[in-house]
Amino acid sequence: MNTKILICLIVLFSACSFNKDKQIEYALDLAGENRPELERVLLHYQDEPEKLAAARFLIRNMPRWYGYEGPLLDSIRPVLVQGARNLFIPKVDVAKWQGVSFYSSVRKTDVQTMTACYLIENIDLAFEVYRKYSWNRNLPFGEFCELILPYRIGDEPLTAWRRMYYERYVPLLDSLYPNGTDVVEACRILAGELKKESYYYNTDFSLPRLGGEFLLDNRIGYCRESCDITTYAMRACGIPVAIDFYSYSPEYQQGHMWSVVRDTTGRFLPFWYTQFEASREMKDDGRKKGKVYRYCFGIQPEPIAGITVATAVPSFFKNRFIRDVTNNYSGTNEVPVPLWKNREPLAYLGVFNRGEWIPIDIAKNEGGEVIFRNVEPDNIYMPVGKDGHELVPVGDPFILVKDSLRFLRPDTTRLDIVRLVRKMPLMPLFRNIQKDLIGGRFEAACRRDFKDAILLYEITDTLQSNLIEVVPLHQGQFRYMRYVAPPDYRLELAELAIYSDRDAVQPIELLPLPEMMPVYNPEDLTDGNILTYINLRDSSCAIGFDMGKLTSVGKISFSPRNDDNFVWAGDEYELFYFSGIEGWKSLGKQTAKGRELYYRVPHNSLLWLRNLTKGKEEQVFFAENGEQVFGHEINYRY
Incomplete structure (x- = not known):
């Protein structure tokens, strides 16, 4: 309409x-x-x-x-x-x-x-x-x-x-x-x-x-x-x-x-x-x-009188066929947030999106303070307001921790060393997948039916990265390789590579075994693209490969289904901190030498890591005891 x-x-x-x-x-x-x-x-x-x-x-x-x-x-x-x-x-x-x-x-x-x-x-x-x-x-x-x-x-x-x-x-x-x-x-x-x-x-x-x-x-x-x-x-x-x-x-x-x-x-x-x-x-x-x-099917009351016809209000808040039910999940609360200066009559609760802020709630500017109601705790928010056609920060970023507010105001006189491993929080889906791989087994055999299968590696703990490299438990020469999913779990893998040497220099060509590859696009597992993956519809299943001839297995490299937002060696990164009215300031660029980066950052600052080489997904975070803290981790730390 x-x-x-x-x-x-x-x-x-x-x-x-x-x-x-x-x-x-x-x-x-x-x-x-x-x-x-x-x-x-x-x-x-x-x-x-x-x-x-x-x-x-x-x-x-x-x-x-x-x-x-x-x-x-x-x-x-x-x-x-x-x-x-x-x-x-x-x-x-x-x-x-x-x-x-x-x-x-x-x-x-x-x-x-x-x-x-x-x-x-x-x-x-x-x-x-x-x-x-x-x-x-x-x-x-x-x-x-x-x-x-x-x-x-x-x-x-x-x-x-x-x-x-x-x-x-x-x-x-x-x-x-x-x-x-x-x-x-x-x-x-x-x-x-x-x-x-x-x-x-x-x-x-x-x-x-x-x-x-x-x-x-x-x-x-x-x-x-x-x-x-x-x-x-x-x-x-x-x-x-x-x-x-x-x-x-x-x-x-x-x-x-x-x-x-x-x-x-x-x-x-x-x-x-x-x-x-x-x-x-x-x-x-x-x-x-x-x-x-x-x-809702029926029209709902305006949360603030007159916003439906206010031209400057984002269209989402003009929709009279939805209503706020956050209190059903987070209970009721009031979050008073001071604004830098008395701007427009309305302010918005913003969440981060690639350098911008997306409004998810609206409230009145009451003389330099805005009160947001029924806000989910343990998230990073920014008060934003209209500046012409744009939404810009109009106050300090904050976290609602239980019943108190923590404002992220950088102290440039005190620098903390922080280790960075991701530019985006790991979604619950991927967190669960990495946990659900526990019990998965890599096995090798000389027989195509795997009746002589030998265990080369078993996943025994939650994976902490999207690229896992392991040395086999047993040495020898084998013709066939398979991965067996844990009992009662679906098989989801993004990448699998087998090398004949421990330095992972000599890859072995893997030819899918049709009788053990009940999936479409099996090449997604060996195409070098970590964002493509296979997902078997049955649980307690396996995928198998023919390595072409008897060969030694020196290293196994694999990736679970994931979002590719971990730090990658060779990629160029830039870290920013939010400096208040002055906006985002760069803390410098680095080319990653491994799977982590180290920066000196102002204490109590809001941070934003960008991969300048590839990818678009990025999320803000802060540092605590030298480690990144994304939104989903806040309630575990406080």
Whole structure:
């Protein structure tokens, strides 16, 4: 939807908040020739007050919603179908479709295309499960409207998803949890069934949402699609759920979303059916969030009066269909931050992104101080404000540690020596992978069936680097080499090289054994590119290679799946510290001679390491006892 049109709608909705009939009338007027279809729904429920109120809620907010359709989206779907089936998309298809602008497809607005039959079926099925399950007995009607009733999630094409998911999952849930009363247990059971159905995590394409009908049998996408599948299935079964998200991580510079289920006590419990289940202990995947928001179907109040029409405010904060729910995760707090000088009337909570600051929260400038509310602790933040069209620092960077603030103000009279090993924190995904490799074994044999296999090396501890070089435990000559994954863990490796000498000068050509290489693109393991990797779909598996002839094995070199953000020998680096009003200052350039760098840095300073040779991912940190401290490490140190 055009931003100007959206703002006009929001302004109208806000102005008419005292009289919801005017909002209904506005939606009906906007429907144009489709008005009779919406009026037919209202007439249909004239003798059912609760369903009529639900219909009015949907129609009242309908001007906001639309979906994409068209030939481009029709053409990419067969590629996605095969990807979901094979858990793989060929590189030629990725190259063909990766640069296509799918958002140029036809956008169909709901008020002008919605049929009475579709809306009535959606409302009737939603009420059936709302009234059927005892866990909804005390679910407020307003929560029902947001968590079970909505007929769509985002910009997906409209399909009869609710009946499809109802027919597949309601009988299943009833058989597995007959007469169940605990909504969290029902959520766990259904999520467990969803997890049994394979899911291919893929981020190759920038697409509108795929829709319930497509996702019912084609489980492919990234976190958004896994949340959509969850939402369709759970709402079809009367389980009240929503999707929470953060727009930009204070840790690894991406957004993320996951599902939440409303407990009967009113708490929202996070879960992500492919990774972790709902728990009343609020367990999640450990990712840093900063600020958390929830997608809503109905329009939400402005957090600060007037910001929706303020031209200088970033568009994210004008979105009236999200709301701040950080307190559900971090509790409530107030973070008073002094500003350098009294600038604009609004200030923002910023997180780092390649030398810039991304705003994730907004607050009023109260005479040179801003109070941010409900902020996740143990992250590095920067207060920022508008300077023309740019967002610039307007105060000192800070860390919220428990109930206290630590400002990172450099003391240039006191220099500390710090050892640097990375320019970016290790994401939870890679931290887990490196831990999950414990127990992996490298074995050699003279027989192709490995019945005479000899252990050359076993991973016995969490890997601390993305390049591991080891000397084999046993000497001898061998023809075949294999890596065996730890029991019950998937096999994920980025690189493997075998050398006939201990100085790693004479590499041995590795020819994949087809019977032991159940993956696509096995060359990704030996292509010299640490960012490509193989990921075997089965656990307790192995990959094998033919070395061509009997040969000695002098050294094994391997890399787990990783982000390539460790310090590399030969690359040129530059370290900066934040000097307050003067901005970033360089502490000099170095060419790495090994896997670490050493710098003298001002005490209590915010630091930023750049690799001038390659790569774009970088994150700020500070030094403590001579070591780097990224955001995810703060809560372990204080």
